[in-house]
Amino acid sequence: MTGEVIACYSEELTVAEELVRLARSLAVDEASRVRAIVLPGAPPEAGDRLVAAGAHAVDTVSGPASSDPHVTAEALRAVIAELSATIVLLGSTKRGREVAGRLAGTLDLPAATGVNALRIEADGIRVDREALSGNAVAVERIARRPGIVAVMPGTTAPAPSITAGAERRQHTAPSSPALTELVEVRVKAGGQLEIEKADRIVTIGRGLKKKEDLGIIESLAKALGAEVGCTRPLAAEAGWLTDDHWIGLTGHRVHPKLYVAVGVSGAVQHLVGMRSSKVVVAINKDPNAPIFIQADYRITGDLYQLVPAITKAFGG
Amino acid sequence: MVEKLRIWVAVKHGIDVNLTRADRASGLVRLDSAPRKTSDFDKNAVEEAVRIREKHGGSVTAISVGGPAAREALREAVAIGADEAVLVTAEEWALWDTRAVARLLGAASRTLGGFDLFLVGEGSTDHFAGLVGPRLAGELGCADVAYARHLTVEPTGVLAEKDLEKEVEVVRARFPVVVSVGQEINTPRLPTFMANLKASKKEIRVLSPTQLGVAPDALTPSVVIERVSVPEIPRKQLTISGASPDEVATRLREALRGEGVVP
Numbered sequence: 075m076t077g078e079v080i081a082c083y084s085e086e087l088t089v090a091e092e093l094v095r096l097a098r099s100l101a102v103d104e105a106s107r108v109r110a111i112v113l114p115g116a117p118p119e120a121g122d123r124l125v126a127a128g129a130h131a132v133d134t135v136s137g138p139a140s141s142d143p144h145v146t147a148e149a150l151r152a153v154i155a156e157l158s159a160t161i162v163l164l165g166s167t168k169r170g171r172e173v174a175g176r177l178a179g180t181l182d183l184p185a186a187t188g189v190n191a192l193r194i195e196a197d198g199i200r201v202d203r204e205a206l207s208g209n210a211v212a213v214e215r216i217a218r219r220p221g222i223v224a225v226m227p228g229t230t231a232p233a234p235s236i237t238a239g240a241e242r243r244q245h246t247a248p249s250s251p252a253l254t255e256l257v258e259v260r261v262k263a264g265g266q267l268e269i270e271k272a273d274r275i276v277t278i279g280r281g282l283k284k285k286e287d288l289g290i291i292e293s294l295a296k297a298l299g300a301e302v303g304c305t306r307p308l309a310a311e312a313g314w315l316t317d318d319h320w321i322g323l324t325g326h327r328v329h330p331k332l333y334v335a336v337g338v339s340g341a342v343q344h345l346v347g348m349r350s351s352k353v354v355v356a357i358n359k360d361p362n363a364p365i366f367i368q369a370d371y372r373i374t375g376d377l378y379q380l381v382p383a384i385t386k387a388f389g390g
Numbered sequence: 391m392v393e394k395l396r397i398w399v400a401v402k403h404g405i406d407v408n409l410t411r412a413d414r415a416s417g418l419v420r421l422d423s424a425p426r427k428t429s430d431f432d433k434n435a436v437e438e439a440v441r442i443r444e445k446h447g448g449s450v451t452a453i454s455v456g457g458p459a460a461r462e463a464l465r466e467a468v469a470i471g472a473d474e475a476v477l478v479t480a481e482e483w484a485l486w487d488t489r490a491v492a493r494l495l496g497a498a499s500r501t502l503g504g505f506d507l508f509l510v511g512e513g514s515t516d517h518f519a520g521l522v523g524p525r526l527a528g529e530l531g532c533a534d535v536a537y538a539r540h541l542t543v544e545p546t547g548v549l550a551e552k553d554l555e556k557e558v559e560v561v562r563a564r565f566p567v568v569v570s571v572g573q574e575i576n577t578p579r580l581p582t583f584m585a586n587l588k589a590s591k592k593e594i595r596v597l598s599p600t601q602l603g604v605a606p607d608a609l610t611p612s613v614v615i616e617r618v619s620v621p622e623i624p625r626k627q628l629t630i631s632g633a634s635p636d637e638v639a640t641r642l643r644e645a646l647r648g649e650g651v652v653p
Contacts, residue, residue: 141559143524143534168554172536175521179492179528184612187519205618206407206516210419212618217611253533257549258560274651299653310574323518324572332651342407349623353651355642370626371645373638383635387643388652 078106078194079157082129083113083150084165087120089227091127093163096225098128098234100194107131111153113146114247115139121242128234130241133157137247141256143169147176148250154181156245159220161199166224174224185222186214192223199223208323208346228270228327264316267301274300274332277321277348280307281337281358281377285314290381291336297390303328305344321347337377340365357381392565395448395543398505399439400495401467402429403460405516412620419618422484428463431511433470435571437578438541439509440471446543448506449473453498455491457483461594469581469589476502476595478602482609488517490609492525497602506565507548512537512572523570533563539574 080100082093090110097108110124112134121132135149150173154162162177164170171187178185190211191202198215201223205212216223269275276295282288288302295302302319309320321328323343333351338344340356340363348354349368356369357380366372373380406427412419439450451474452467454460464475478494486494499505513520520536527534533547539558540551547564553572581589599609630645632638646652 143536144528147528168537171520172524172534175488175524175536176528176534178489178521179525180531182489182529184487184489185519185521185525186613187521200616204518205615206405206410206419206620207518209407210412210618210620213616215614215616217614253563254535255562256559257562260558260560262556262558306573332646332649353646353649354625355646366627368623368625370628370649371642372627372629373642374629374631375635375638379635380638383639384642387636387639 076103076105078102078161079159080106080108080161080163081111081133081154081157081159082108082163083111084167085113085146085169086165086167086227087117087123089165089167089170090120091123092227092229092231093165093225094124094127094129095231095234096229097161097163099231100192102194109133109157109159111135111150113139113149125240126236128236130237131243132240133243133245135245135247140252142252142254143172143176144253145250146173147180149247150177151180152248153245154220161194162220162222164222164224166226170224174222178222183220183222184216184218185224186216187224189223189225190229192225204346207342209342209349262317264318267318269301269303269318269321269326269328272301272328272330274298274334275303275321275328275330275351276300276334276336277303277305277338278308278336279305279338279344282308282314285312287378288314290378290385293390294334294336294381294385297385297388298332298334300332300334305338305341323347335365335369336381338365339363340368392506392546395443395446395507396503396505397439397443397448397450397507397509398499399432399435399450399452399467399472399509400511400522401432401436401452401454401460401463402511402514403427403454403456403463404429404514407515417619417622419620421615421618426459428466429511429514429516431513431515431571431573432463433466433578434573434575435509435511436467436470436472437576438571441576442507442541442543443471451476451502453478453495455479455483455486455494464594465589465592466581468592469585470579471585474595475592476597478597478599480598485611486609487611487613488519488521488525489612492522492529493604493608494599494602495522495526496529497599497604498597501597501602504566506567507543508566508568510568510570512570520570523568527568530566530568532566532568534568534570535561535563536570538569538571541569541571541575
C-alpha cells in the first residue's frame with residue numbers, strides 16, 4: 075500500500091520515540107508519513123524529541139489533561155480521522171492496551187496488542203505477538219485498515235534520518251467528558267528498580283521459606299553484581315518484594331547476560347519473563363522442576379546450603 | 391442505588407498453556423486440538439461477581455462466547471456461584487476475534503436486559519490481548535476500568551483501584567461500567583462437591599449470533615491468527631553436582647567464568 079499514514083502515540087514519551095523509530099523502519103514508500111500525536115499533559119519537549127526520533131510531523135492536541143481512557147481515546151479518534159491514518163501505533167503498556175481496546179471498540183477497528191514486530195504486506199499488516207502466556211509467537215494478519223497495533227515497550231529500530239522542518243500541527247481536543255473520576259493516585263512503593271536493564275539477575279521463588287531469609291539471596295546478588303528478581307507469589311501475594319522485582323507475564327520481562335533462578339519452579343507465566351536471558355542457572359530441590367528445561371546449568375539441592383556456598387565462591 | 395444489581399461476567403474457555411505442546415519438527419502449535427480450560431483471570435472475575443452479589447444482592451449472569459465445550463467454563467462459573475449461564479456459539483466460533491467476542495457480549499447483554507456491572511478478566515491466559523473489556527465499553531460508550539485489583543460497589547457505580555505499572559489510580563465510575571480484573575483482586579473459591587453437582591445440572595441458555603441480531607458479516611475476522619509457534623531457545627541443560635555445596639559452588643563459578651558472564 076502506498077502513502078501510509080502511520081500515527082504514533084504513547085503516554086510514555088520514551089515509548090512514543092520507539093514507536094516513531096519503528097514506524098520509520100517499516101518498508102514504506104516516499105509518500106508515506108510518520109506522525110507523532112502529543113496529547114495534553116505531555117512534557118514540553120515532547121514535540122522536539124519526537125521529531126528527533128524521526129517523525130515527519132507532530133500533531134499536538136490542546137485541552138485539559140486527563141487519565142481517563144475514554145478522553146484519551148476520543149482525542150486520538152479525532153486526530154486519526156483528520157489525518158486519515160492507515161496504521162495507529164500505540165505502546166503495549168497497560169494504559170496503551172486499554173486505550174487500544176477502547177478506540178478499537180468505538181471505531182470498530184481491528185487491533186493487536188503485545189506486538190514485537192510488524193510488517194506491511196500486500197494483503198494486510200502482519201504482526202508477531204506473544205501468545206500462550208507469552209511462550210509462543212503468533213503471526214497474525216490485520217485484514218482491514220486502519221489497524222491499531224500496540225507495540226511492546228523496548229522495541230528497537232535503527233535511528234532514521236531527521237526530517238528538516240517537520241510539520242507541526244495543532245489540534246483541539248473534542249469536548250468529551252471523562253467517564254471515570256480520578257479520586258487518588260498512589261505511587262507504588264519501591265518502583266525505582268529498572269530490572270529490565272540489569273546485566274545479571276538472581277531471582278527467588280517460592281522455595282524461600284520466610285521473608286527474613288531474603289538476606290542470603292541479597293548476599294548472592296551482591297557477590298555476583300546482580301539485581302534481585304522474584305516470582306509472582308513473592309511480590310503479589312506475600313509482598314516480600316515490591317512489584318519492580320517481579321519477573322513474568324504480568325510483571326517485568328528481562329534479558330540479562332546471567333539469570334540465576336533460585337527456588338523457582340518455572341511456571342509458564344514466569345518463563346515468559348526470563349526466556350530471553352543469555353545464560354540461565356537453576357537451583358531447585360525438585361529435579362523435575364520445569365525451570366530445569368530452560369536452564370543451561372542445573373543444580374539440584376537445598377538452596378539454604380547452596381546459596382551461601384556460591385556466594386562464598388564469588389567472594390561474598 | 392440500583393434496585394437489583396445486574397452483574398455480568400465473561401468467561402473464556404481458552405487454551406491450557408501448561409498442557410499445550412508444539413510439534414517437535416515444525417515448532418507449530420495446533421490450536422484446534424489443544425486442551426482447554428477456563429482462563430485464569432476469568433475465575434477471579436466470577437469470584438468477584440459472586441462476592442458483590444453476596445454483599446449487595448442482585449444477580450450474576452455468566453456468559454461465554456465460544457464452542458460447545460465452553461459449557462465447562464460456564465459450569466465452573468455456576469459452581470462458584472453464578473445464577474445464570476449463557477453460551478453464545480455458532481459453527482465458526484473458532485475464527486472469532488476480540489472484535490467479534492466484544493460485539494457478541496454486548497449484543498447478548500442488551501438482548502437479555504442489560505447490565506450495571508460487567509466483569510471480565512484483564513487478559514486471557516492463552517491470547518492475553520487485554521482487549522475485550524475496553525473494547526466492549528468502547529462499543530457501548532460506557533465507562534471502563536481496567537486492571538482492577540480492588541473493587542467497591544457504591545449506590546450508583548463502583549470505586550476501583552486500577553493497578554498500573556508504577557502507580558495505582560483510585561477511580562470512580564457510574565453504572566453501567568465494564569471492569570477488567572487481575573489475579574490480585576481475590577482468590578477464587580474451590581467449589582464444594584455439592585456446588586459442582588448442582589452446577590452440572592444447571593441449564594445453560596444457548597444463543598446464536600442471529601438470535602442476538604448480529605449478522606454473520608459483523609463477525610468476519612478483522613484479525614486472523616495465521617500460525618502459532620514455540621521458538622526453540624537452545625539451553626545446555628548441564629548438571630552441576632559435587633560432594634559438597636562448596637564443590638558445586640566452585641564448579642559453577644568456573645562454568646560461569648567460562649561463559650564470560652560474571653566479573
